[in-house]
Amino acid sequence: MKGLIGLDEVIVQLKQLFDKASALAGLSFAELANHVGMTVPNDLRRNKGWVGQLLESALGASAGSQALQDFPELGVELKTIPLDANGKPLETTFVCTTPLIDVHQLTWETSNVRNKLQCVLWIPIDGRRDVPLAERCIGTAFLWQPSVQQEAQLRADWQEHMDKIALGEVESITAHQGEVLQLRPKAANSRVLTEAIGANGEIIQTLPRGFYLKTQFTSQIIRETFGLPDPATTYD
Incomplete structure (x- = not known):
């Protein structure tokens, strides 16, 4: 859809989106x-996606549950990130669901993970x-x-994760694997199965899987963006 509007218009709309998000x-x-x-x-125990829906509504995100960025005409994905009082992410960040069959021809360049993460509008929220x-x-x-x-x-x-899926090792993949991107079950309950x-x-038949950004990765993004000290750094 980005090809349907000129670059100048994309820049204008992107600035409008960013200004609107900043005003929140x-x-x-x-x-x-x-x-x-x-x-x-x-509370969010039975309404886990409510904050995301609130911000999508406020900013006019159009993709809904489709496998597109939240603002496909701009190539921008919206992600909320709950932080503690010290600016540390409190949970992993869901990226997208994972294909588990017909994966041999998939490449990183055409993957939905890359598509979703090529440009992200992050909105930190109070997660205390x-x-x-x-x-x-x-x-x-x-x-x-x-x-x-x-x-x-x-x-x-x-x-690494897709190679294991292609080799029939999906059941052996744990959330500990992956340096910055983990793969773990993504389903409302254990009765939801997929091929x-x-x-x-x-x-x-197995549980659907989703890709998630690990908290140490998003913590690095937060620290670099806002100039926060590395918690691993010690001072005399």
């Missing part, structure tokens, strides 16, 4: 929910559990594109 900084969830006509749940959900605030939005080194890390992990390649090349 400091608002509480209750204030923004009231503005867009949504109700704040008591001791603060009521309605009172938690939205942080300062920023645009991010992976550096050459970061893309190399992502690509290496993606390739995958088995150890002998047969089709098996």
Whole structure:
């Protein structure tokens, strides 16, 4: 869709999106929910995707659940990232679901992981559990594109996971594998199954899988963006 509008128009729309996201900084969830006509749940235990839906509604994201960026006309993905009081990510970041059959012809260049992460509008949010959900605030939005080194890390992990899937080893992949990108089950419950390649090349039933950015990777992004000290650094 980006090809349907000129580069100048893309730049203008991208700036408008960024300005709109930046204007949300400091608002509480209750204030923004009231503005867009949504109700704040008591907590996120049964409403895990609510904050993302709130921000998508506020910013006019159009992709919904499709395998596209949230703003496909701009090539931009929207990601929220809950932080603690010290600016540390509190959870991994879901990227996209994972194909588990017909994977031999897939490449990093055409993968949905690369597509989703080529340009991300990150919106930090207050993730402190001791603060009521309605009172938690939205942080300062920023645009991010992976550096050459970061893309190399992502690509290496993606390739390792996809090789295992192609070899019928999906059941042996754990969340500990991967330097920056992990693969783990992504399903509402254990009854949700999908087809995958088995150890002998047969089709098996298994839980759907999703790619997630590990917290040490997103923590690095946050530190570099806001100039925060590395928690591993010690001072005399």
